[in-house]
Amino acid sequence: MTDGDLPPIDPAGRTAVVTGGASGIGRAIVDSLLARGANVVIADIETAAINRTSAELDAGDRLLGVVTDVMDEASVRALADATEAAFGGCDLLFLNAGVTSGGGGLPWQQEPNDWRWCFGVNVFGVGIGVSEFVPRMIERGEPAQIIVTSSGDGGFAPVATASVYAASKAAVSCFTEALQLNLLRQGAPVRASVFYPSGGLMDTGLYTAARNRHDHLQRQGEGTGRTSMTFDQLVERVATATGSTPAIADIDELGAFAVDGALARRFIIARDLDTTGGLLHDRADAIARGELPPSHRIGL
Numbered sequence: 001m002t003d004g005d006l007p008p009i010d011p012a013g014r015t016a017v018v019t020g021g022a023s024g025i026g027r028a029i030v031d032s033l034l035a036r037g038a039n040v041v042i043a044d045i046e047t048a049a050i051n052r053t054s055a056e057l058d059a060g061d062r063l064l065g066v067v068t069d070v071m072d073e074a075s076v077r078a079l080a081d082a083t084e085a086a087f088g089g090c091d092l093l094f095l096n097a098g099v100t101s102g103g104g105g106l107p108w109q110q111e112p113n114d115w116r117w118c119f120g121v122n123v124f125g126v127g128i129g130v131s132e133f134v135p136r137m138i139e140r141g142e143p144a145q146i147i148v149t150s151s152g153d154g155g156f157a158p159v160a161t162a163s164v165y166a167a168s169k170a171a172v173s174c175f176t177e178a179l180q181l182n183l184l185r186q187g188a189p190v191r192a193s194v195f196y197p198s199g200g201l202m203d204t205g206l207y208t209a210a211r212n213r214h215d216h217l218q219r220q221g222e223g224t225g226r227t228s229m230t231f232d233q234l235v236e237r238v239a240t241a242t243g244s245t246p247a248i249a250d251i252d253e254l255g256a257f258a259v260d261g262a263l264a265r266r267f268i269i270a271r272d273l274d275t276t277g278g279l280l281h282d283r284a285d286a287i288a289r290g291e292l293p294p295s296h297r298i299g300l
């Protein structure tokens with residue numbers, strides 16, 4: 001069995017760690033977990049955003065903020081230690097922190113530091129989180145779930161102008177599948193999920209992700225000539241490329257949906273799977289014919 005082989009998790013009194021939990025989708029996940037009675041650790045690189053979100057959510061000692069760089073093993077180990085010290089351990093691990101590669105563009109315009117930063121956060125960040133937390137979760141023996149935030153961009157099919165980001169998300173979808181296969185053989189009540197945010201364009205900080213880019217991973221040259229854009233610019237670009245007004249996702253609903261899927265211990269947590277299923281079938285057919293499979297065409 002690869003899915004749903006264990007009973008759902010009751011979140012009340014359990015502890016969740018949410019990387020990238022200070023803003024965007026992560027923040028909506030935190031909000032939903034708190035509403036269901038869980039303790040939550042926000043692990044984020046942005047101190048000001050942790051402070052702002054913690055003050056707004058006002059959950060007393062059920063909410064802990066830990067400044068964390070998911071690319072850094074020592075930082076993630078300190079996060080796991082802080083979680084244990086405050087709440088005894090982690091039951092729900094949302095590996096959600098993510099960045100772009102710094103402005104899209106053509107694959108050959110991407111610089112080595114674009115790759116290092118994007119893969120550092122999106123791929124190594126997931127790998128390090130799993131290495132630091134999962135042995136502790138297995139040893140603890142409590143029901144636990146690891147939820148990796150991927151993206152339809154890469155997880156299902158690439159957006160051509162987001163090649164590095166798409167490659168990073170394909171990597172974590174594949175890794176999480178292998179993680180789940182191994183957890184199923186392990187015998188502990190620990191399972192994994194892949195979460196694919198969807199439902200329209202998302203008004204989050206992703207398109208200004210370069211605000212958190214490390215000094216030693218800055219671009220050396222021109223790169224794509226673009227480092228970030230506002231959400232309004234994104235909406236305009238997509239509207240121009242597609243000729244229609246794009247749908248906008250409700251981030252709070254999306255966060256609650258992710259938490260529902262995690263508690264139900266679904267392996268794939270995604271909406272709109274009927275549409276995606278068609279694309280995936282077309283891709284499989286094209287690959288089986290030895291042809292280039294169809295991609296996402298949202299015009300970014």
Ligand SMILES: NC(=O)c1ccc[n+]([C@@H]2O[C@H](COP(=O)([O-])OP(=O)(O)OC[C@H]3O[C@@H](n4cnc5c(N)ncnc54)[C@H](O)[C@@H]3O)[C@@H](O)[C@H]2O)c1
Nearest residue numbers: 020023024025044045046069070097098151202204205206
């Ligand atoms: N926004 C979208 O359209 C979309 C679509 C599909 C998937 N996703 C994925 O959803 C996840 C959340 O993104 P979002 O859209 O909410 O963006 P966001 O920028 O609002 O949130 C990302 C959070 O990650 C934090 N972060 C960045 N680098 C970090 C690091 N090194 N260590 C710890 N924290 C770090 C940021 O400070 C921020 O709070 C990402 O994995 C993203 O790839 C987003």
